[in-house]
Amino acid sequence: LPAPPPARPTFHHGDLRSALIAAVGELIEVHGPDGFSVAEAARRAGVSSAAPYKHFRDRPEILRAVVAEAMDRLHAAMTAAAAGQTPGSPEQIAAVGHAYVDFARAGPGVFRLVFGLTEGHDEDPSLQAKGQACFDVVARAVAASLGQPVEADAVQRSAYVLWTCVHGHAFLTIDRKADVVATGFDDHSYLMAVARAVLERAAAGTVGG
Amino acid sequence: LPAPPPARPTFHHGDLRSALIAAVGELIEVHGPDGFSVAEAARRAGVSSAAPYKHFRDRPEILRAVVAEAMDRLHAAMTAAAAGQTPGSPEQIAAVGHAYVDFARAGPGVFRLVFGLTEGHDEDPSLQAKGQACFDVVARAVAASLGQPVEADAVQRSAYVLWTCVHGHAFLTIDRKADVVATGFDDHSYLMAVARAVLERAAAGTVGG
DNA sequence: TGTACATCAGTGAACGCGCGTTCACTGATGTAC
DNA sequence: TGTACATCAGTGAACGCGCGTTCACTGATGTAC
Numbered sequence A, B: 001l002p003a004p005p006p007a008r009p010t011f012h013h014g015d016l017r018s019a020l021i022a023a024v025g026e027l028i029e030v031h032g033p034d035g036f037s038v039a040e041a042a043r044r045a046g047v048s049s050a051a052p053y054k055h056f057r058d059r060p061e062i063l064r065a066v067v068a069e070a071m072d073r074l075h076a077a078m079t080a081a082a083a084g085q086t087p088g089s090p091e092q093i094a095a096v097g098h099a100y101v102d103f104a105r106a107g108p109g110v111f112r113l114v115f116g117l118t119e120g121h122d123e124d125p126s127l128q129a130k131g132q133a134c135f136d137v138v139a140r141a142v143a144a145s146l147g148q149p150v151e152a153d154a155v156q157r158s159a160y161v162l163w164t165c166v167h168g169h170a171f172l173t174i175d176r177k178a179d180v181v182a183t184g185f186d187d188h189s190y191l192m193a194v195a196r197a198v199l200e201r202a203a204a205g206t207v208g209g
Numbered sequence C, D: 001t002g003t004a005c006a007t008c009a010g011t012g013a014a015c016g017c018g019c020g021t022t023c024a025c026t027g028a029t030g031t032a033c
Helices: A016-031 A038-044 A059-083 A090-106 A108-115 A125-146 A153-174 A187-203 B016-031 B038-044 B059-083 B090-106 B108-115 B125-146 B153-174 B187-204
Strands: none
Touching (some): A016 A038, A016 A059, A059 A090, A059 A108, A059 A125, A090 A108, A090 A125, A108 A153, A153 A187, A153 B153, A153 B187, A187 B153, B016 B059, B059 B090, B059 B125, B090 B125, B125 B153, B125 B187
């Protein structure tokens, strides 16, 4: 018979909310975004299957908390990456992209969850704001490069193109679909190539239309 | 009590295999790639829950069949799109990209399944070949543009960059994450911008490194 | 410092549910003669 | 053309399973006096 979960030293857990979010994250890495169960997360946290309901209304609310926490981490990583480079340089764009790709690779399951379409997530204003904040990190770098305001069409378009490239690259690698490409295109050369291409074309005014 | 499933005119279904694949596809659009059940697919096909096991070993095998069928459709659509345009033109690249994006939008759930990481799919040589065939449609267009063989590094890299852009754009739109971008960037202008950018840079020999 | 008590975070048993899969079966099909 | 029979695609009942959630409960915490 299976060993009982490691008995907590105290009756109260201490920080069950965080422990559950972490446990769900781990389960999602193993079983995919839909493959986790409240019961198994509770087991991992060493707690009865009813305990989670003291902290979350239901299963979807737990999922939303996992997404929120992950988006905060992504935003922090992108911001830190941008801070370490010259504003507006291709190197800065590449560094932000690298943070994005690293985030995806470090937790592919959670990455898919964050960027997937989950009922109720797109209507949540706090999640929307976190997504916008991530995009703005890229947009600010592009704006600095072009010497135009962040809201300018050229800036928004170029930032979007960069986003699609990096997003696609992140997905294709975590989903192991990038192996078909015969040549060795490592993250750095890919990101620099894309950053230079978009910035130069934007500066020349040839993006969009 | 619920109405019984519409009685088939005959005891035998006729083409249960195809009917199940179609039913699973529809269910995936509603419930996501993990959200379908063999039982519900059987119900949709008007058949007992044991019937599917006459055609498929188990649940994963049904999924694999759905993926195979979808990849064939994607390849056909990309090939048809390429055939309608001048080989190597940006318009041809854009048209192939459009077929890709349309495929994603027509069945987002199945698209996520096809390009997601599902246990056993990457080891299936027949699925691998289908993926390669899709990539080659793009690579051939790029090769025609550059006047280089398909296997050339520059061709493979440029085709990969194109793939990431279009893949990222497809995902961001079906997952409703592209709305953050303030400006109206429709499919056509996006695809043409990306196609021109990549082809011109590749011709100038500035991709990669 | 000590005690009473409200609050809160846990427990564990129970529920109903739908699922994947197996089983012995039966009705329809098609082929050999 | 007619019949016997092997084959195959269905049926429907059954199984064991893990899940999400609720419930009445109890042990620990912290605050007011």
